[in-house]
Amino acid sequence: MSKRIPEKEESMITPKEVAEYNLLCRKYLTKWGYEAVIDCLVKEDILQGNIIDLGTGSGWLAIELIKKSKNYKVTGIDLSEEMLTLAKKNVRSIVDDSANIKFIKADAKCIPMEDSFFDAAVSYASLHHWSGNPLEVFKEAFRVVKNGGLIVIFDLKRAEKNLIFVKSILSKIMRELFEASLRASYTPGEIKEILSSGTFTKDWNIVENSMSLGIIGRVSK
Numbered sequence: 001m002s003k004r005i006p007e008k009e010e011s012m013i014t015p016k017e018v019a020e021y022n023l024l025c026r027k028y029l030t031k032w033g034y035e036a037v038i039d040c041l042v043k044e045d046i047l048q049g050n051i052i053d054l055g056t057g058s059g060w061l062a063i064e065l066i067k068k069s070k071n072y073k074v075t076g077i078d079l080s081e082e083m084l085t086l087a088k089k090n091v092r093s094i095v096d097d098s099a100n101i102k103f104i105k106a107d108a109k110c111i112p113m114e115d116s117f118f119d120a121a122v123s124y125a126s127l128h129h130w131s132g133n134p135l136e137v138f139k140e141a142f143r144v145v146k147n148g149g150l151i152v153i154f155d156l157k158r159a160e161k162n163l164i165f166v167k168s169i170l171s172k173i174m175r176e177l178f179e180a181s182l183r184a185s186y187t188p189g190e191i192k193e194i195l196s197s198g199t200f201t202k203d204w205n206i207v208e209n210s211m212s213l214g215i216i217g218r219v220s221k
Contacts, residue, residue, distance in 0.1 A: 004158060007184040020173040022058045022086055033124050033212055034064045040152045040216055041120060047071060049119030052144065054108040055126025059087025063094050066101050077106040108137045116146040127155035128184040135198050147221040156185040157213040188213060
């Protein structure tokens with residue numbers, strides 16, 4: 001597989017790109033991405049409680065969580081005001097009762113919440129955006145999730161067959177956005193190396209499907 005190419009910061013700057021990203025999330029990630037995250041929560045018996053969505057983007061994972069269970073209270077965080085505005089708009093158009101979902105501007109490396117506040121931390125397609133050492137976000141997630149809680153981080157998987165799939169996307173802008181994200185994503189070996197340098201927990205399970213790479217950890221403090 002080709003070398004990882006980090007995405008440029010603030011790469012989505014035009015309204016057209018933001019709109020295409022939003023459509024990409026709803027059309028593709030809702031189908032085979034967010035479901036994998038939610039399935040992990042259900043399998044691990046996290047059926048209610050406070051959930052934080054790291055790098056929520058346009059909010060579709062948070063929305064899918066609320067659609068799955070009204071017993072979830074979801075906080076989505078992101079650094080982009082534009083994305084958060086779009087996330088709130090998406091919630092208003094999809095969710096009948098938005099009382100259990102909120103969005104705040106925050107860095108996943110410095111979450112403005114107290115220790116052990118959440119029952120789970122989740123994320124999809126944000127990991128490849130975490131500049132510097134991604135382990136900092138894992139550490140912060142570990143801090144804000146309570147003992148016995150769950151961390152579920154899924155991202156795209158950098159693989160040649162996935163790059164081939166991207167070429168079938170008709171929209172040029174969407175195709176370019178998807179390809180940039182794939183090239184910035186990690187391989188299983190790279191993720192194992194990142195996690196092996198952490199001392200806060202060794203209990204990580206790495207899973208794969210055709211398009212995604214998942215990192216799942218039960219918090220033990």
